[in-house]
Every structure is written in C-alpha cells, then in structure tokens.
Amino acid sequence: MSIAINQKTCVGCKKCLSVCPGTLIKLNQEGKAFIKYPKDCWGCSSCIKECQAKAIDFYLGADIGGRGSRMQVEMKADQVIWKITETDGTIHVIEINPKASNQY
Numbered sequence: 001m002s003i004a005i006n007q008k009t010c011v012g013c014k015k016c017l018s019v020c021p022g023t024l025i026k027l028n029q030e031g032k033a034f035i036k037y038p039k040d041c042w043g044c045s046s047c048i049k050e051c052q053a054k055a056i057d058f059y060l061g062a063d064i065g066g067r068g069s070r071m072q073v074e075m076k077a078d079q080v081i082w083k084i085t086e087t088d089g090t091i092h093v094i095e096i097n098p099k100a101s102n103q104y
C-alpha cells in the first residue's frame with residue numbers, strides 16, 4: 001500500500017516529511033510534498049493523520065488489488081467513513097460501525 005499526495009491542496013508545511021518513518025516524502029521545487037519512494041511505503045498512515053490540509057490519501061494500487069483509486073478515511077461520531085474515488089471520478093462511500101464490525 002502506498003499514498004498519493006494532492007499537489008493542489010498541499011500547503012508545503014513539511015509535517016508529513018517529519019513523521020514518515022522511512023523518510024520517503026520530499027518537497028519538490030514548488031514546495032509541494034511528493035512521495036519519492038512509493039514502493040517502500042508500508043501504509044502506516046502517519047503522514048495522512050498529520051496532514052491538516054487533507055492532501056494525502058491512501059493509494060489503492062495493483063499491489064493490493066486496487067485499480068489506482070484513492071481512499072480517504074474520516075471519523076464521524078461512532079462511524080468510520082471510507083471515501084473511495086476511482087480514476088474516472090466515481091465516488092463510493094462506505095460507512096462502518098467499528099463496534100458492530102467486531103460482533104459475531
């Protein structure tokens with residue numbers, strides 16, 4: 001699993017650079033963050049949690065059976081909201097109740 005950084009919403013604060021345990025994120029010449037070594041990303045989500053601009057998404061690539069879509073995760077009350085945006089712009093929203101998901 002890797003991440004994708006939205007260059008339009010990145011404000012260049014460098015917080016993601018400082019929390020990435022693999023030092024995988026760099027700033028480009030325009031002062032925007034990009035992931036330099038996407039294959040080395042193990043999806044720990046530290047950078048995603050740290051980004052106040054919400055410029056970082058999970059990238060659902062072929063390595064995990066994805067097709068290049070991007071996923072954002074939000075917490076709302078007791079719900080976890082997964083918002084998946086496919087490459088053609090189609091959006092899927094999945095709501096999960098973490099308490100109920102552990103019941104069987």
Ligand code: SF4
Nearest residue numbers: 010011013014016051
């Ligand atoms: S934390 Fe977000 S806004 Fe700040 S540099 Fe990284 S991607 Fe850009």
Ligand code: SF4
Nearest residue numbers: 020041043044045047
């Ligand atoms: S998900 Fe973790 S390993 Fe991957 S770029 Fe972000 S902080 Fe680094």
